[in-house]
Ligand SMILES: Nc1ncnc2c1ncn2[C@@H]1O[C@H](COP(=O)(O)OP(=O)(O)OP(=O)(O)O)[C@@H](O)[C@H]1O
């Protein structure tokens with residue numbers, strides 16, 4: 120096959136119109152004669168005077184035929200022919216040898232074997248030569264035409280294939296876009312609907328005519344269900360919301376648009392919060408405009424409402440905490456007076472009237488119970504002084520398990536799932552113990568017919584925006600969970616369980632302070648808490664407490680528990696500073712009972728005056744929160760500066776001073792929490808007076 124030359128057109132085949140014929144002869148006359156003989160053919164005759172010249176032409180273009188003289192200077196005809204045949208591009212070019220001398224068979228044979236298609240003797244008959252050349256040129260043109268046709272067909276075929284492929288790709292892309300859009304639309308918590316108002320019934324609105332497919336994911340019902348039962352939508356609106364919803368919707372007939380919110384019972388039986396919004400589509404008719412169709416959307420806003428309710432719940436509990444904390448503070452001051460005075464009466468009555476002693480004792484019991492309650496309230500209000508120390512939580516749970524096993528009824532099994540590699544907490548052990556006890560008691564109370572309590576611990580790391588504990592700051596925690604298989608809590612109980620005094624237990628069985636204390640403690644400790652509960656299946660209370668990395672902070676104060684009261688040494692004087700008259704009077708009497716000389720002052724300025732007047736106290740016993748712009752911490756700093764060696768003991772009914780003191784205090788000294796027992800006061804004073812000297816805190 121003769122290949123097209125390098126000059127290819129857009130369709131990939133030669134665009135030359137005339138076939139070329141290469142005439143090779145070293146004799147110009149012969150070349151001229153050949154040219155003349157072929158002059159009537161529609162060809163380009165290209166002349167070459169040597170084999171080398173011929174080869175050069177062959178490099179540049181394709182020929183339909185070569186007329187090749189055998190006897191050439193340099194490369195002879197045979198050699199040129201064999202070189203032509205060696206080149207892929209010219210391999211099939213027909214060659215006709217021309218020879219005037221070699222007329223025997225040997226030369227014919229050599230010529231044919233060198234690739235000739237013919238062997239013509241010179242002088243050649245022009246007519247014969249022309250017709251031979253014409254055959255080959257014709258053949259060349261035909262094959263070139265054939266090639267052109269094939270190329271066109273191939274091109275069309277390629278185009279077709281490419282067009283098909285492109286169309287298919289475009290179709291696939293479109294399909295993907297549609298699928299995605301479908302998926303997005305299907306997953307949107309919104310469904311479209313329309314109501315035909317043509318035949319409005321007397322009692323209000325007819326059911327929806329058309330409902331979009333997305334209703335399936337929103338409601339659990341297929342769209343068809345609404346077409347089959349036009350009353351379906353209305354029948355599942357919460358009974359408390361139904362009449363309002365219908366009235367507002369009916370009013371929309373007049374106003375033209377509506378936005379209503381109501382609860383709607385989905386197929387799974389759960390109520391969803393639905394935002395129902397729509398407009399009237401009016402049609403012109405008989406001169407007046409009349410409502411024809413109502414088009415609206417149902418949007419599921421349950422998640423949003425839930426989040427809002429949770430936030431409101433947290434805010435409510437925080438507000439309650441502030442209120443409770445304020446009341447508890449005042450209570451503590453009053454209780455300090457009551458308990459202190461009762462204690463004094465008790466000591467003076469020791470040998471006296473037994474009946475009176477019993478009455479005083481009962482009053483004391485009542486006051487002490489009040490004090491306990493106040494402590495619990497302060498815990499909820501996050502205003503309790505915490506005595507943080509490193510705690511091995513698993514060890515604590517194991518210790519408590521013995522008590523649980525002994526005290527829980529046989530029907531209740533108690534189990535643990537404790538992580539082996541559990542980290543350490545730096546917390547107030549007593550608080551964590553009371554927390555666990557409260558949770559176990561709650562679990563027991565929720566399982567009147569028995570069941571299983573499981574206490575679990577594990578390390579947990581919280582990242583940004585945790586789904587389970589959204590309010591917990593990112594960080595490392597210990598996760599403590601107490602799960603039971605009891606009655607569970609309905610949502611309205613679960614929502615209020617952290618509120619102080621909220622209880623579902625009968626009078627005398629619960630105060631409703633257990634979970635509120637736990638809540639306050641967990642929050643104060645920088646942790647988080649959640650309730651997972653399902654009616655009839657059980658409850659799991661899950662708590663996060665920050666895992667400790669650094670060393671344990673110093674305990675705020677350690678108080679002795681034994682009621683032995685170390686007395687004053689001879690001549691020891693206390694400067695007592697307290698703004699509450701009742702409390703000051705009671706404290707002064709107690710101090711005198713213990714053998715101290717007492718100098719009293721109602722505020723800081725008065726105390727400094729006493730010092731200026733020449734009082735020489737051994738110890739300053741001062742309240743923290745006082746009127747007059749100078750608190751107990753400031754007073755201690757000034758007084759110690761004036762009287763180096765003066766010992767200090769702080770007291771407060773406001774326990775958060777104990778928490779804040781690390782920032783404010785310049786004179787390091789213990790803080791006695793009001794209300795305090797006599798022995799606590801006696802021991803704390805003795806403890807300070809027996810110290811070498813009051814230390815100044817180096818770094819404020
Ligand atoms: N594990 C539980 N299972 C079911 N309901 C619970 C559970 N824990 C708490 N509750 C519910 O939460 C309410 C409040 O609990 P909380 O511990 O604060 O108070 P209480 O147990 O009623 O009283 P208190 O703990 O002060 O004796 C309970 O009355 C109860 O209805």
Ligand SMILES: [Mg+2]
Nearest residue numbers: 557561633634
């Ligand atoms: Mg409880």
